[in-house]
Amino acid sequence: MKINQIEIAGYESIDANIDFINNEITPVDYVKNFSCNAVPVEGGGLWYSYTFNNLLVTVICHPGSIGGLSGKWEIGIRNKDTGEWLNVPNGYISTSQGGVEGWKSWNEIQIILKKILADAMEEIRLESKEPLTLEDL
Secondary structure, three states: OEEEEEEEOOOEEEEEEEEOOOOEEEEOOOOOOOOHHHOOOOOOOEEEEEEEOOEEEEEEEOOOOOOHHHOOEEEEEEEOOOOOEOOOOOOOOOOOOOOEEEEEOHHHHHHHHHHHHHHHHHHHHHHHOOOOOHHHO
């Protein structure tokens, strides 16, 4: 299954896949076993940007990201249309840091992405149902 687009540091747009074999949501050119703490402080790192319905989810790891120097990932959730951080209770991440949460392992990021994907798919399913008419009863 293909998800809209993902941006990698360098900011080119690429396609993302749901990898059913490894049970991950990854960009096509995903860097397996990437380590943030192996990136030089002066630059580098990864930035993945996922679009799910009205949400823009960024997953980043670089020396300046929250937890990046320890090899952890940061995730942020924005409203796709307004760009505003989703810092209201959303069931995905804590709102204490204004729509961004750090210190996540790649597995924790995957759990969050899968929950967002499941909710997005449910939204699409509900929107696609036509209302019942009297003839349907």
